[in-house]
Amino acid sequence: CTPTVQVAAPAEPITINLNVKIKHEILVKVDREIDDMLDENSELF
């Protein structure tokens, strides 16, 4: 019989580590500052 070579997927897993930091558009920062401003100076608004 003719030996057949079978390419089996390597058993041990590939480990992948990834760190992602999602920063939001600048406009959201604007709104965040406005919220603080409105809270801290309600007498002006």
Added chain:
Amino acid sequence: LNLKANVDLSKPHGRINFNLPAFSLQQAMSLYAPLLPASLKPLQIQSGSTEMNGWLAINYQDWHLKASPRLSDLSLSWDETTQVQGVSLTTDLELNQSFNLTGQGSLDVQQTDSGIRIYGPRVDFKLNGQLPEEIQLSLSPFSLSVLDGIIALPALTFNPLHPTIDTRVAVAALDLQDILALYPQEGLYGSGMLGGELPIRIDGDRVEINNGQLLSSAEGGVIRYQPTPEIALMGQQNPGVKMALNALTDLRFELLDLGFDYQPDGDAFFRARLKGYNPDWQQGRPIDLNLNIEENLLDLWRTLQLSNQVTDTIDRRFQR
């Protein structure tokens, strides 16, 4: 206000029955708006009516008040960002001369829209305590429907004036596809049922989740991501990113273990562990992908509000 009283003023002793027939809250709101405290400024009422009946019994210096206010079909908005519809409330309250309060009732909210749609809750409650500060509100267990999933809360007891709550929220049948659709990321698709538990602590308006965990169901799921040009470019410069992008072109996972922390300032930390394979990469060799994501969810929520609010003028200014 209709009153029917028979009171012997000399003692005094007697009883006053009162009835407030249904009237529109919207008219009342615009009529009395100037009297309302500044903190209620962002509140706008679109529809709904209220009515109340009850009686006051007087016996020398003791008195006993019973009132049953009702709210029906109330819909309101808060600061143009949150819309609440189909609110009805029935409640029976009792108060006496030493301001001991007891009461019970039920609240039914159809729908809340605030960047994300939430159906419910329908909850029964009990009130007791001493006005003005020592009030205890006890809620029956209730659930909310969000993103086609269910969020279930156990019975809770807290002081509504300064709520401090420490509870575990159960999450079931949350579809990854709906979560991802919440904040559409170009080229990202995912599906798979998630469930688990989120230990939540509420202290006043500060909300915190510590060590929440969501797990995929037995059927697992899939994540497919076609990177945008910028992300693909990042892949060329960073081997770790490249490998992750290769794995994620068609990742069939049998396990997604998602750890989740959320802080009062809005910062959230997701620790996603995916076990699976990609049939088109490395001959389907098993993959163990650990993805740590950090994002401020209050910023995300504001972005969801902004997408429909920002006028073109501001938008164009940013495109230039």
Added chain:
Amino acid sequence: LSLDDAKQQGLVGERATGYLGIVTGSPNAELKRMVDEINRKRQALYQDKASKAGVAIDIMELRTGQRLQERAPAGEYIQDQNGQWQRK
């Protein structure tokens, strides 16, 4: 006279620019002083917050103006694009 009273009495209103405007045709000196002082303080705040968010001051003014007009309760005045005062 507080700002809220002046707004409820229709004497002043929010302009799209993020600043307070005088609606009444015959403002007294006290009202003018109050509006000028509030606008001066607002400008200082806008400058400070704009630098914190890393944007030009007019972005902060424009966006605040928009939100203040949205939030203005029914019955108060807001100024539209071509400078006309509208009762909300």
